[in-house]
Amino acid sequence: MNQDQKKETVITSLFAQWTKSATDFWGNMLQMQFGMSDASEASRKNPFHQTQKAYESGAKILGALISTLSQPENLESALKGMDSLPEFIIQMAQQSWESYLELQKKMAESAAKIGQHTEAYKFEGIDQNVFKAWRDIYEKEFRQYLNVPQLGLNRFHQERIARLIDTLNIFQASLNEFIYMFYIPIEKSGAVMQEKIEQLAEKGEIHDNFKEYYNMWIKTLEGHYMTLLKSPEYAEVMNNTINALVQYREAKQEVLYDILKEFPIPTNKDMDELYNDLYILKKKVSELCRKLDESRQ
Amino acid sequence: MSQSNVAVNLILKKLAETTEKAKTRAKKASEVLLSPLDTELSTTPYEVVYKEDRVRLKYYRPTEVKQKYPLLVVYALINRETMLDLQPGRSVVQNFLDSGLEVYMIDWGYPTRKDKYVTIDDHVNGYMDNIVDFIRKKHQLPQINLMGICMGGAFCVMYSALHSEKIKNLITTVTPTNFDTDKGLLHVWMKYTDAFLMGESYGNMPGDLMNLGFLLLNPARLILDKYVGFYENMDDKDFVENFIRMEKWIFDSPDVPAATFHQFVTDCYRKNLLIQSKLELNGRRVDLKNITMPLLNFYGQYDHLVPPEACELLTKAVGSKDTEDICLKTGHIGIYVSSKCQREFGPKIVKWLKEREGDAKVSGSRSDKASDISQTGDRKIAGESLRYVSPKKLVGKKSKPASPELKKAN
Known part of the structure; x- marks a missing residue:
């Protein structure tokens, strides 16, 4: 032995x-x-x-x-089953840790790029890697846990809550990217202003009036925003944010309806059905009135 | 080195001066901001003569009525009609009244969740048609003049195509009819994003969300520079009052019914059906060739919301031969509120309408109550049938702009 x-x-x-x-x-x-x-x-x-x-x-x-x-033979298999639990936890932790490291790496890469070089009035290939990386990691590694099939009496409620968490995460990621887009022109304008001031200093034409610099900066900023807002990249990010917001609101409302059902108050869903009935009825009544008027004439 | 020292000295000197000025300004500004301010909008007296659901009809009566046909003004569903009567001295309504023109204006009210199913058809063939009939009956006239602003102008175009027998003259101002252009950011965003989904998500399209969208059209100017300008002038009472009035107007933004918003974005912005005469309202095709009445089309050269490209095709698409395009050197709102445009816009409309009244005389037998008027519609007024009038074509070719200051677009 x-x-x-x-x-x-x-x-x-x-x-x-x-x-x-x-x-x-x-x-x-x-x-x-x-x-x-x-x-x-x-x-x-x-x-x-x-x-x-x-x-x-x-x-x-x-x-x-x-x-x-x-009994020894059953105990052995039970113990083996218990062995796999830590393995499962380790696997999960490992995946999360790898994802976190990946995200950190992307963030570090982006941080290193800040201030390196910014080309004025150009928004092609904006560095959105951090947001894309986060979204990819979330969708590949975390989202699947929210999509695990739910069982039992409360399965639909649990599913709705899982969807709410999922859509909230996606919406937050999209919103962060959207807000980041509005920061880019500020960064670019700052860089352009630095160059302009350096040029003025070289020529010995530094203004003594701050308003002059402000006017110069706001004009540059406006130009950058105009270029950004017209770009397909911006339209795509804006569209993603709108869709994420709509889905998040939809999921939130579904959960709220579940909760509000227990209270003696009508939900928006109930009221919308009622409003729709009212709308159709009003249209029918006015149509009938019109026909009646015509027949009288 | 010495050059650098001089510049630094100058900068420091200027900084000290600026600080001193800011201190004086802040003192004066606190006096201005704490004193009573006149920031009321829409001060010209009016009477509400018609109500239907949330919609009201305002009636502005001139001291002396000099024109036979009253003018119905249809504002957009975005923001409010108070912009036409922003302040004394800058009021399009007051200009019309001074010229003896009776003015009716639709106040669309504040849509609630109840209105989410209300479509463009309900606005055009429902509310607008009822209002036009009400005015026709009240004045015992077969036709009235119609003027639309922005989205309200698009509604007027649709209405005039579907009910041409009821409209004597049509005036469109900053009215988008051709949506197939990438000149305006709004056109780009509406085309390439699913913005219409937000209306359904919120019940109606929230006014605040739309306002945020408008601010994002030019964040540097509208979110930042505008308030820097306010800070620099907040010791000037007139400036502050005008600024606050404009702020009140800009952020007084009713929600847009979800169904209307959805239809406007998909049928107009995305499919561009209106200018192609392919738009359908409740199964009825809006054929622009049915617009046979005189048409006056205003737009702004620097309009970032509804660029000239979105407006200028209308006159070529309609059936009328009496059309005129006027492109003013201003933006979307400037047409109605800038001092220069105040001198051009209102007087031009009054003159244009007067030229198309012919020898019509002001009727002295106007009834103040619509219910006083016969419902049969067979009463004859000044030789015209209440039920049918053939639109007059005054001019066989495009007319020229009246003022040399007004740039003719085509």
Whole structure:
């Protein structure tokens, strides 16, 4: 018998001992709790006795399960199953950590680019890698956990909550990218202003009026914004944000309807149905009035 | 080195002066901002003569009525009609009244969630048609003059094509009819984004969200520079009052009914159906060739919301031979509020309408209540049938602009 086999035998024996004492302990506890009640026919029908029976039955099932588990061959397979749990956790953590490192790498790359070189009035190939990386990682690594099929009575509610979390994450990512787009012209204008001031300084034409610099800066900024806002890149980011917002709002409303259903107040969904009926009715009435007027004439 | 020292000295000197000025300005500004300010909009007296759901009809009566045909002004669903009566001295409405023109103006009100299903057809063939009938009956006239602004102008174009017998003259101002252009950012965004989805998501398209969109059209000027300008002039009471009035108007933005917004974006901005006479309202095709009444088309050369390219095709697309394009050297709002345009815009419209009244005389038998008028519609007024009037074609070819200051577009 090698060392590993010895260790296993010890664990199995310990586990068998523990399961036996646990079964005995819970059996005795039940006996103590319910043992004092009388066993007459009348008492057998009362609810207390029914509960006692239910507990006894439960204890027997538990005992049987524990006894089965304590058999060496079953225990071994159970322990193997438990072995896979840490593996699963490690795998998850590893994936998350890799994703985090990937994101950090992209962020570091972007940070290194800041101030390196910014070409005025050009917005092709804007560095949106960080946002794209985050979205990719989220969609590949995290989103799948929210899409795990839900089971049981509450499955639809759970699904709606999972969708809310998912759409919120996507919306936040899109909004961050959208806001970042508005920062780019400020960065570019700053760089252009630096160049302009350097040129003025070289020529010895530095203005003593701050308003002159402000006017120069605001004109440059306006130009940059105009170029950005007309670009297909901006339209794409704007469209992504709009779609993400719409989906997030839809998911949020679905969850809210679930909650509000429990309260005695009409939801927007209820009211919309009512408004639609009213709208159709009004149209029908005015059409009928018009026909009536025509027939009178 | 010495040159650099001189510049730094000058800068420091200027900085000290600026700080001193700012201190004085702040003191004066606090006096101005804490004193009572006149920032009321829409001060010209009017009477509400018609109501339907959220929609109201305002009636502005001149001291002396000099024109037979009243003018119905249809504003856009975005922002409010108070812009035409922003302040004394800058009021298009007051200009019209001074010329003896009776003015009716539609106030679309503030749509609520109840209105989310209301379509363009409901606005044009519902509210507008009811209002036009009301005015025709009140004045015992078969036709009235119609003027539209921006989206309201597009509604007027649709209405005039579908009910041409009820409109004597049509005036469109900063009215988008050709949406197939990438000149205006709004056109680009509407075409390439799913903005129309937001209307349904929020119930109606929120006015605040639209305003945010308008601010983003030029963030440097509209979010930043504008308020720097305010800061620099906040010790000037007149400036502050005018600025606050404009702020009140800009941010008084009703929501747009979701169905209308969706239809306007998809049928107009995306499919460009209106100018091609392919737009349908409740199954009826809006054929621009049915617009046979005289048409006066104003737009702004520097309009960033509705660029000239979006406006100038209309006169060629309609059936009328009496058309005129006028391109003013201003922006979207400048047409109505800038001092220079105030001198050109209103008087030109009054003159243009007067020229097309012919020898019509002001009717003295106007009824003040629509219900006083016969519902049968067979009453004859000044030789014209209440139910049918053949539109007069005054001029056989395109007329010339009246003022040399007004640039003719084509």
